[in-house]
Amino acid sequence: MELVEAIVLAVLAASTPLLIAATGELVTERSGVLNLGVEGMMIVGAACGFGGAWLTGSIFIGALFGIVAGTLMSLVFALMALGLAVNQVATGLALTILGVGLSGLIGAGFVGERITPAIHLYIPGLTDMPLIGRVLFGEDAFVYFSIALIMAVWWFLYRTRAGLILRACGDNHVSAHALGYPVLRIRTFAVMFGGACAGLAGAYLPLAYTPFFIPGMTAGRGWIALALVVFSSWRPGRLVVGAYLFGAVTILQLHAQGWGVGIPSQFMSALPYLATVIVLVLLSRARTGGSTAPAALGTVFVPDR
Amino acid sequence: MQLVLEKRAERSNTIALVSPLIAIGLTIVTMTILFAILGKNPLLALHAYFIAPLTDGYSLQEIAVKATPLVMIAIGLSLCYLANAWNIGAEGQFLIGAVAGSWIAVKTQGTDAGVWVLPAMLVLAAAAGALYALIPAICKVKFGASEILTSLMLVYVADLFLDYLVRGPWRDPQGFNFPTTAEFDPVATVPLLIEGGRLHLGSIIALLVVAAAAILLGRTIKGFEIRVVGAAPRAARFGGFNANQLIILTFAVSGALAGLAGIIEVAGPVGHLQPGISPGYGFTAIIVAFLGRLNPLGILIAGLFLALTFIGGEQAQIAMKIPLDVTKVFQGILLFYVLACDSLILYRFKLVFPNRQVASGTR
Numbered sequence: 001m002e003l004v005e006a007i008v009l010a011v012l013a014a015s016t017p018l019l020i021a022a023t024g025e026l027v028t029e030r031s032g033v034l035n036l037g038v039e040g041m042m043i044v045g046a047a048c049g050f051g052g053a054w055l056t057g058s059i060f061i062g063a064l065f066g067i068v069a070g071t072l073m074s075l076v077f078a079l080m081a082l083g084l085a086v087n088q089v090a091t092g093l094a095l096t097i098l099g100v101g102l103s104g105l106i107g108a109g110f111v112g113e114r115i116t117p118a119i120h121l122y123i124p125g126l127t128d129m130p131l132i133g134r135v136l137f138g139e140d141a142f143v144y145f146s147i148a149l150i151m152a153v154w155w156f157l158y159r160t161r162a163g164l165i166l167r168a169c170g171d172n173h174v175s176a177h178a179l180g181y182p183v184l185r186i187r188t189f190a191v192m193f194g195g196a197c198a199g200l201a202g203a204y205l206p207l208a209y210t211p212f213f214i215p216g217m218t219a220g221r222g223w224i225a226l227a228l229v230v231f232s233s234w235r236p237g238r239l240v241v242g243a244y245l246f247g248a249v250t251i252l253q254l255h256a257q258g259w260g261v262g263i264p265s266q267f268m269s270a271l272p273y274l275a276t277v278i279v280l281v282l283l284s285r286a287r288t289g290g291s292t293a294p295a296a297l298g299t300v301f302v303p304d305r
Numbered sequence: 306m307q308l309v310l311e312k313r314a315e316r317s318n319t320i321a322l323v324s325p326l327i328a329i330g331l332t333i334v335t336m337t338i339l340f341a342i343l344g345k346n347p348l349l350a351l352h353a354y355f356i357a358p359l360t361d362g363y364s365l366q367e368i369a370v371k372a373t374p375l376v377m378i379a380i381g382l383s384l385c386y387l388a389n390a391w392n393i394g395a396e397g398q399f400l401i402g403a404v405a406g407s408w409i410a411v412k413t414q415g416t417d418a419g420v421w422v423l424p425a426m427l428v429l430a431a432a433a434g435a436l437y438a439l440i441p442a443i444c445k446v447k448f449g450a451s452e453i454l455t456s457l458m459l460v461y462v463a464d465l466f467l468d469y470l471v472r473g474p475w476r477d478p479q480g481f482n483f484p485t486t487a488e489f490d491p492v493a494t495v496p497l498l499i500e501g502g503r504l505h506l507g508s509i510i511a512l513l514v515v516a517a518a519a520i521l522l523g524r525t526i527k528g529f530e531i532r533v534v535g536a537a538p539r540a541a542r543f544g545g546f547n548a549n550q551l552i553i554l555t556f557a558v559s560g561a562l563a564g565l566a567g568i569i570e571v572a573g574p575v576g577h578l579q580p581g582i583s584p585g586y587g588f589t590a591i592i593v594a595f596l597g598r599l600n601p602l603g604i605l606i607a608g609l610f611l612a613l614t615f616i617g618g619e620q621a622q623i624a625m626k627i628p629l630d631v632t633k634v635f636q637g638i639l640l641f642y643v644l645a646c647d648s649l650i651l652y653r654f655k656l657v658f659p660n661r662q663v664a665s666g667t668r
Contacts, residue, residue, distance in 0.1 A: 036453065080641060084648040085310055089391055089453065091644060093591055098637025104630030215630075220461050227454045266469035273458040277444070284449040302310050302652065 007251060008135050012143055013209060015247025017042075017201040019146045021225035022232070022239055023153055024197020029229055030157060031190035032170035034298035035077055036092025039222025040099020041195050042202030045070040047107035049203025050213040054110050059118045062207050063142075063200060070199015071192050073099060078191045082184050085300045096222070104215045111213060118142065118208040140208045142200075147240075149197070154236035166190060170294035173301040183301055198222065220273065227276045231283055233292040249275050310652045317650050324646035325596055325607070331646075332639045339634065345625055353624050354617035354635075364620070366503040368612045370574050373511045374399070374566035374583075376608035378590035380518045381559025383599040387522075389535040390552040394441060394456030395563040396587025397463035398434040402564020403571040404467050405433030407578040410493035411475050411486055422492040426568055434564015435557040437463070442556035446549040452556075460587070468580050475578065485579035495573035507569035511608075514562060518601040531555065563587060584615065585633070592640045595647075611636065 021038055028035050048069035053062025073095060080091045118140040121127065126137040157163040166186055168176045173183045201221075206213045224246060232239035253268040333351065340347040358364040378395045385392040406426035413422050441456035468484070477487040498504040522528035534541040534548050541548060566586070571578055593611050597604030618632030 076641070080645060083310075084645050085652060086644045086648050090595060091641075093393060093588075094637055094640040094644060097588055097592070097640060098634065101630050101633025101635075101637050105628055105634060108628055108630065220458070223454060223457050227451075227458075230451060230454070264469050264473060266465040266472075270462045270465045273461040276458045277440075277450075277455045280450040280455055281444050281448045284444075284451075285447075302312060 021201035028194030037095025040096035041198035045199030045202030066203025074195020371612035381562035397460035402567030406430035406568030430568030438560020
C-alpha cells in the first residue's frame with residue numbers, strides 16, 4: 001500500500017511540470033499561435049527560478065523569477081512571430097536553441113548548489129489519513145496551483161466572453177479582425193501566458209522536483225508538453241488526463257529500472273519519448289473525420305488596413 | 306503614430322541578398338554587449354571568436370572539419386524546409402547513422418577485412434539515417450502525426466540507444482570502463498587529405514553534396530517540384546505534384562545525409578563511437594540552413610561561418626575563460642536576426658498616422 005501511495009505521489013510530481021507548461025501552450029495555440037519554444041522557455045525558467053530561490057532563499061520568489069523569465073522569452077517570440085510575421089515554426093526552434101544556451105550561461109554560477117525544496121502541505125489529521133491523506137493533502141503548492149490553473153483556463157475559454165474572442169482569433173483571424181478585435185494584441189497576451197506557464201513549469205523542476213539545477217534538466221519535457229496539447233485535442237479536460245498518463249509512464253519506467261527488470265535502463269528511459277510518438281500516431285489516425293486543431297493555428301496574420 | 310508591417314508588392318531581391326549580412330552584423334553588436342555584461346573585453350573576445358581561428362593553419366583545417374557535418378545535414382534539411390516538411394530530428398538521424406556505420410567497424414575489428422569496410426560503413430550509415438527519418442515522414446503522411454514532434458522525440462531515443470551500446474555490448478574491454486568502443490581499425494577510418502593534418506575525405510564528400518543539391522534544385526524537375534510544393538501548395542496540386550511523396554523523399558534524403566555525416570564524424574575526427582559525439586550538429590544545422598537561405602551555396606558559406614563560431618568559442622574559452630554556452634547563445638541570436646531580416650524581404654515597415662478626419666468621415 002505504501003508503495004502505491006509513493007507511486008501516486010511521484011506520478012503527481014512528475015506530471016505537474018507537464019501540466020503547467022501544456023496549459024500555457026494550450027491557451028497560446030487556442031489563440032492561433034504555435035510556439036514551439038516551450039522547451040527553451042522552460043529551461044530558462046528553470047535556471048532563473050533556481051537562481052532566484054538560491055539568492056533569496058524563497059521558493060516563492062524563485063517561482064516568480066521563473067515566470068518572469070518565461071514571459072520575457074515569450075515576448076521575444078511574440079515580437080518575431082506576431083510583430084514581424086516570421087514563420088512560427090522557425091521562430092519557436094530559434095527560441096529553444098537560444099534558451100538552451102542562455103540557461104547554461106545563467107545557470108553556470110549555481111551548478112552543484114542545493115536549496116531547500118518547496119514544502120509540502122501538512123494538515124494534522126487529514127494528511128495522516130492512510131492511502132489518500134498524503135496524495136490529497138500533502139502535496140506542494142505547485143501541484144494544487146496547476147490544478148487550479150487548468151480549471152481557471154477551462155472556465156476562461158468556455159465561460160467568458162474574452163475566452164470566446166480568443167478562440168475566435170485562433171479559428172479565423174480574418175473574421176475576428178473584421179469584427180474589430182485586436183487579433184495581434186490578443187495573441188500577444190496568449191503567447192505571454194504560455195511563456196509564464198512554461199517558465200513556472202521549468203522553475204518547478206529545480207524548486208520542487210530535484211533541489212538543484214543541472215543544465216538540460218528539462219530533458220525534452222517542453223516538447224512532451226507540446227505533444228500533450230495535440231493529445232488533448234486542445235481541450236483542458238483531456239489535457240489533465242494526458243499529463244497524468246505521461247507522468248505515470250515516466251514514473252513506472254523509473255520503478256521498473258529499480259525493480260531490476262531485465263531490460264537495459266536506457267530502453268526504459270526511452271519509453272516516454274516512444275510513447276509520445278505512438279500516442280501522436282494513434283490520435284492523429286483516430287481523427288480522420290476532420291481536425292480539432294484551431295483552424296488558424298500557426299498561420300501568419302498581417303492585418304490589412 | 307504607429308509602426309506597422311505592410312506586404313511588399315513583390316519580394317525585394319536586394320534585401321534577400323544583404324539580409325544574412327545584416328543579421329550577422331546585428332548579432333555581433335549584440336554579442337559585444339553580452340561580452341561587456343560578462344565582464345570580458347569585447348574587442349578581445351570578438352577577435353578570439355572571429356579572427357584568431359582564421360590566422361593559423363590548424364584552426365583553418367579544424368573549421369573545415371566542423372563545417373563538414375553542418376553543411377551535409379543543412380543541405381538535407383533545406384530540401385525538407387523548401388518542401389514545407391519540418392524535419393527537426395537531424396540530430397537523431399546523425400546519431401543513428403553513426404551507430405549503424407560503427408556496427409561494421411566494431412564487428413570487423415581486429416580481423417583482416419579489406420578496403421570494403423569504410424564504403425560499407427558509409428552506405429549503411431546513410432541507409433540507417435534515411436530509415437530513421439522515414440519514421441516521422443510515414444507517421445505524417447499515413448496518419449497525419451506532426452513530424453516536428455515525432456522527429457524530435459526520436460532524437461532522445463537515438464541518444465539513449467547509442468548510450469546503451471557503448472556502455473553495454475560495444476564497450477571496449479580495454480577501455481578502463483569508459484563508455485566508448487575501441488579505436489576503429491585503419492580500414493574503418495576516413496582517410497586524411499593531408500598527412501598529419503586534420504582535413505579528411507569527408508569535406509570533399511560535403512562539397513559533392515553541395516554540388517548535387519545545386520543541380521537537383523536548379524536543373525531538375527524534382528527540384529522544381531520541391532520548391533513549388535513548399536512555396537505554393539495550391540499551384541502544386543493543380544500541377545499534379547504529389548506533396549506526400551515529396552515529404553517522404555525529402556525526409557529520406559535529409560536522413561541519409563545526416564546519417565552519412567554521423568559516420569564520417571565518428572570514423573574521421575573522433576575515431577571511435579562514444580556518447581557526446583555531436584555538440585548539437587543536428588540543431589545547429591537548422592541555423593545553417595536558414596542563414597544560407599535554403600540555397601546550397603549559401604549553406605556552404607553559412608556552414609563555414611558557424612563552424613568558425615564553434616572553433617572561436619573553444620579558443621575564447623581557453624584564452625579568456627568565456628563559457629562555451631556563449632556559442633549557443635550566439636547561434637540562437639543569429640537565427641533570430643536571420644529570421645527577422647528575412648521578414649523584410651516580403652514586408653516593409655510603414656509609419657501610420659491615424660487620420661481623424663477620414664475616420665469621422667466614414668462614420
